[in-house]
Amino acid sequence: MMSRVNFMSPQSTEIERKTNMDSIRSALSHWKQRLRELPEVRQEKVQSLRGAIRSSCYESEQVLEGTLKQLSNDVGVLCRKDPSAGSA
Numbered sequence: 001m002m003s004r005v006n007f008m009s010p011q012s013t014e015i016e017r018k019t020n021m022d023s024i025r026s027a028l029s030h031w032k033q034r035l036r037e038l039p040e041v042r043q044e045k046v047q048s049l050r051g052a053i054r055s056s057c058y059e060s061e062q063v064l065e066g067t068l069k070q071l072s073n074d075v076g077v078l079c080r081k082d083p084s085a086g087s088a
Helices: 010-038 043-054 059-082
Strands: none
Touching: none
């Protein structure tokens, strides 16, 4: 088995590392901005819904289907707003 020889100079390796870091910083900046754009969390509503879930108020087929439909719509809206969300 032959070993692979790395012909990259230390300078080109450092440039590649810096480029990767710039890419990571750019992605982090993008997602931080997206998080800032999310609506404020209404804690009283969250607590109310948690109580309803614990008491089994949401265990009907209609409620679950509606919740899944709304979740699907919300994810679709986020993906349409973010062209990079569909590419990996």
